[in-house]
Amino acid sequence: MRHLLTPLDLSVEELETLMDNAEKIKADPERYAHVCDGKIIATLFYEPSTRTRLSFEAAMLRLGGKTMGFATADSSSAAKGESVADTIRIISCFADIAAMRHPKEGSATVAAKHARIPVINAGDGGHQHPTQTLTDMMTIRALKGHFDGMTIGLCGDLKFGRTVHSLIRALLRYRDVRFMLISPDELKLPDYMIDEIKKSGAEFEELTKLEDAMPNLDILYMTRVQRERFFNEEDYVRLKDYYILDMPKMELARDDMIVLHPLPRVNEIAVEVDEDPRAKYFEQVQYGMYIRMALICMLLDIRI
Ligand code: CP
Numbered sequence: 001m002r003h004l005l006t007p008l009d010l011s012v013e014e015l016e017t018l019m020d021n022a023e024k025i026k027a028d029p030e031r032y033a034h035v036c037d038g039k040i041i042a043t044l045f046y047e048p049s050t051r052t053r054l055s056f057e058a059a060m061l062r063l064g065g066k067t068m069g070f071a072t073a074d075s076s077s078a079a080k081g082e083s084v085a086d087t088i089r090i091i092s093c094f095a096d097i098a099a100m101r102h103p104k105e106g107s108a109t110v111a112a113k114h115a116r117i118p119v120i121n122a123g124d125g126g127h128q129h130p131t132q133t134l135t136d137m138m139t140i141r142a143l144k145g146h147f148d149g150m151t152i153g154l155c156g157d158l159k160f161g162r163t164v165h166s167l168i169r170a171l172l173r174y175r176d177v178r179f180m181l182i183s184p185d186e187l188k189l190p191d192y193m194i195d196e197i198k199k200s201g202a203e204f205e206e207l208t209k210l211e212d213a214m215p216n217l218d219i220l221y222m223t224r225v226q227r228e229r230f231f232n233e234e235d236y237v238r239l240k241d242y243y244i245l246d247m248p249k250m251e252l253a254r255d256d257m258i259v260l261h262p263l264p265r266v267n268e269i270a271v272e273v274d275e276d277p278r279a280k281y282f283e284q285v286q287y288g289m290y291i292r293m294a295l296i297c298m299l300l301d302i303r304i
Helices: 012-027 051-062 084-094 107-114 130-144 162-171 191-200 210-216 233-239 271-275 281-299
Strands: 040-045 066-070 097-102 119-124 151-155 178-182 203-207 219-222 258-260
Touching: 012 130, 012 281, 040 051, 040 084, 051 066, 051 097, 051 119, 051 130, 051 281, 084 097, 084 107, 097 107, 107 119, 119 130, 130 162, 130 219, 130 258, 130 281, 151 162, 151 210, 162 191, 178 210, 258 281
Parallel strands: 040 066, 040 097, 097 119, 151 178, 151 219, 178 203, 219 258
Antiparallel strands: none
16 A cells, blocks of 8 residues: 655656546546546545645546545644544544545644545645645646756745745755745745755755746746744745736847646736746646546555
């Protein structure tokens, strides 16, 4: 039995196979419409979500399976004090696979230890969000064709942004990837992630002005300032609009640059940018469903 807790739980070869399978499903969804007949996914969301929870549910429904779960901690027995370990023991009696989001770092790992079914980390605090990374990787591969040699600008809340941490980890396994880390001082990438980049030998630069990075980028990965992880509202209000990607900034970028964002967007991308052909963040969401379909099949050992 396998779990997906961090992007590194998949080898590069497995990741490539997963993306190939997701492409196959995308090209001919009817062919896979019953491969999960009789299977149930439990979506255990202790934190709000639109894309991740619903794309897991859409993925299982489109594979012929069924879904169950909760969308808030308040509507589960967590509100009465039940632990994650006990909850996943119970869910293992009902479902074949679980996707779990939790505000505490390491919660998915705890769940996996006590589960009798595969557990997918759908985001644990400010730590990791591996299925967003699968979504991002599939989008990059589909739109750019490869990962080697890419210059990627990661902009915004690099401290709390778990999607950034997971994506860096996944990209470090490719050759000559260069990171431009664009953030205010208070929201810089944590030291442990900087150490991982240094250890890999990948090139990186930390900067505060988005305009300085724009002309160099193959990919711009914008992120939201993570209000829910701040200790006080005053700091959030001060930092929330630090970066706003607008058309004057887009004019500094190359014609073949692409803009990604894990979403939800708050203010960090002006809506006028949505019309620019380089804005790919809504397309990115669609890839997320197909890669989750492929992942469910892989973890349930269903050959496709
Ligand atoms: N990208 C992402 O995790 O979105 P949700 O919080 O809506 O699931």
